[in-house]
Amino acid sequence: MHMRTIKERIHWIGAVDWDRRLFDALIPLPDGTTYNAYLIEGSERTALLDTVDPPLAEPWLARIAEVPKIDYIVSHHAEQDHSGTIGRVLEHFPQAKVITSPKAKSMLMDLLRIPDDAIVTVADGETLSLGDKTLKFIHTPWVHWPETMVSYLEEDRILFSCDFFGSHIASGDLYVKDQCRVYEAAKRYFAEIMMPFKSTIAKNMEKLKGYEIRMIAPSHGQIYDQPAWIMDAYREWVGAPPHNLVVLPYVSMHGSTQQMVDHLIAALADRDVRVEPFNLVVTDIGKLAISLVDAATIVVGTPTVLAGPHPLAAYGAFLANALRPKALFLSIIGSYGWGGKTVETLAGMIPNLKVEVLDPVLCKGQPTPEAFAALDHLADTIAAKHKGLGLL
Ligand code: FEO
Numbered sequence: 341m342h343m344r345t346i347k348e349r350i351h352w353i354g355a356v357d358w359d360r361r362l363f364d365a366l367i368p369l370p371d372g373t374t375y376n377a378y379l380i381e382g383s384e385r386t387a388l389l390d391t392v393d394p395p396l397a398e399p400w401l402a403r404i405a406e407v408p409k410i411d412y413i414v415s416h417h418a419e420q421d422h423s424g425t426i427g428r429v430l431e432h433f434p435q436a437k438v439i440t441s442p443k444a445k446s447m448l449m450d451l452l453r454i455p456d457d458a459i460v461t462v463a464d465g466e467t468l469s470l471g472d473k474t475l476k477f478i479h480t481p482w483v484h485w486p487e488t489m490v491s492y493l494e495e496d497r498i499l500f501s502c503d504f505f506g507s508h509i510a511s512g513d514l515y516v517k518d519q520c521r522v523y524e525a526a527k528r529y530f531a532e533i534m535m536p537f538k539s540t541i542a543k544n545m546e547k548l549k550g551y552e553i554r555m556i557a558p559s560h561g562q563i564y565d566q567p568a569w570i571m572d573a574y575r576e577w578v579g580a581p582p583h584n585l586v587v588l589p590y591v592s593m594h595g596s597t598q599q600m601v602d603h604l605i606a607a608l609a610d611r612d613v614r615v616e617p618f619n620l621v622v623t624d625i626g627k628l629a630i631s632l633v634d635a636a637t638i639v640v641g642t643p644t645v646l647a648g649p650h651p652l653a654a655y656g657a658f659l660a661n662a663l664r665p666k667a668l669f670l671s672i673i674g675s676y677g678w679g680g681k682t683v684e685t686l687a688g689m690i691p692n693l694k695v696e697v698l699d700p701v702l703c704k705g706q707p708t709p710e711a712f713a714a715l716d717h718l719a720d721t722i723a724a725k726h727k728g729l730g731l732l
Contacts, residue, residue: 343403344514346555346563347496349381349473353388353403354559355396358510363421367532368626371525372510375421376559378500380493382470385411387439389491389500390559391425400425405432412468414475415440416502417488418447422559427452439468441479443487467494480504480544482537497554503533504544505570507561516562519569524630525561526570530577531629536664538578545574582636582666584731586722588617589628589656590641596675596706601641603712604673607719613726620652625659632665636731637722638695640686644676644702648685661690669725671698671718675705698722 344352354376360369375392377400388410392400404410410433415423418440426438426448438454442461448454462468464479476492483504491500507525516522534541548571556564556571564570586608592598601617608615616631632638638660642653649657653674660667670693672683683700698721703711 341512343379346378346498346514346557350493350496350498351379351381352514352557352563353377353379353400355392355400356510356512357393357396360510363508368624369508370624370626371508373508373560374510374562376557376561378557379407380470380473380475382473384469384471387412387414387468387470387475388429388436389414390416390422390502391429393421394424397425397428401428401432404429409433410436411470412436413438414491414500415444415448416490416500416559417483417485418444418451419485419503420451422502423448423452426454430454430458439477441477441487441489443481444489447485447487462489464489478547480547482534482540483544484533484537492551492553497552499548499551499553499556499567501556502559503529504558505556505564505567505574506558509561511562513562515565522561522570523573526573527577527633528626528630529560530574531633531663532626535577535629535633536662538664538666541574542578545571545578577633581729581731582668583634584613584726585631585635586613586615586637586639587628587631587635587667588615588639588641589620589623589653589660590617590674591620591643591650591652592641593643593645593650596703597641597643597673599707600673600675600701600703600711600715603707604639604715604719607716608722611719611723613719613723618656620656628656628659629663632660632663632667635665635667636726636729637669637671637698638665638667638693639671639673639718642672642674642682642686644674644680644682647680649674649682653686654689657686657689661692664692667693667695668729669698669722670695671722672700673702673715673718675703675707677705696725698725
């Protein structure tokens with residue numbers, strides 16, 4: 341993709357990764373992604389904001405080599421998809437200084453072996469003059485690493501936010517065209533990497549309140565030329581109460597747990613509780629993560645295998661524990677053949693979840709009328725808990 345001008349002397353100079361389908365060997369990218377770098381040409385100095393993932397370095401560096409000069413390389417975040425090509429840019433522009441937060445400095449040195457004397461650290465709120473354009477650096481930790489910061493271009497009111505507000509969508513569009521599509525992708529991204537740090541993200545949102553932001557230029561996805569809606573969405577994700585929603589990750593081996601899941605889904609629907617089931621054999625874990633952003637209750641459905649939860653259910657519980665969603669209630673349902681410690685094992689895997697555990701429903705073999713009645717009772721309890729809190 342060619343360099344594209346956002347405003348006079350402010351350019352997108354990124355790379356589009358159309359075919360990438362997995363990030364960190366973990367996170368599904370159904371729509372690919374972009375690595376957005378930006379070039380700001382001030383009247384006196386030029387700054388490059390972030391770089392691109394090293395696998396896409398070659399065609400990108402050919403464009404960088406055509407830039408007349410780069411005085412500064414701003415590194416908002418030390419993760420390699422944005423910082424990994426800094427060393428290669430320094431080969432073209434050896435006099436350039438890498439501008440980053442103090443915490444990022446040691447990370448850039450450790451992860452990329454950027455030399456100490458090439459790096460200049462900036463404090464929270466510090467500014468950098470490019471002549472007629474001024475970058476202000478705002479430290480926004482834990483988006484989603486401890487060193488992250490954003491830049492605010494004061495004269496043009498543009499926030500360069502790196503992962504913050506980003507979305508994984510490969511596209512030829514420079515700006516967000518389809519808000520619904522980007523909403524889901526941005527929520528997926530928030531859920532997968534930022535949700536565990538939502539209280540710090542909320543503080544970062546507060547910090548941005550004092551700035552007039554006309555445009556948000558993230559490092560993944562398209563630029564928000566109408567940024568209010570994505571900022572409102574983030575405020576909701578980090579701060580609003582959970583919804584009247586049950587997320588139900590489950591796995592079934594011979595159909596008994598599936599029967600229990602089906603019964604509970606119907607029972608919850610009868611009680612006007614929304615439910616989103618995820619069969620862990622086939623599910624996209626990003627969809628599960630999105631659902632966890634809003635769910636008030638998590639119910640894990642699992643058979644007992646090898647004397648404990650099915651490994652896929654254990655994986656689902658591990659993920660939910662790591663993502664620290666705002667869920668308030670949790671239960672476990674499933675079938676077993678002769679015994680085991682499914683409930684104890686799963687309960688021990690979720691220390692981060694500050695939830696009230698509702699009575700589990702475990703059934704020996706195929707579900708009996710008593711098991712279905714117990715599932716009805718669980719649905720009654722969930723509906724009453726949600727209603728009691730006024731969840732919508
Ligand atoms: Fe897009 Fe945390 O890197």
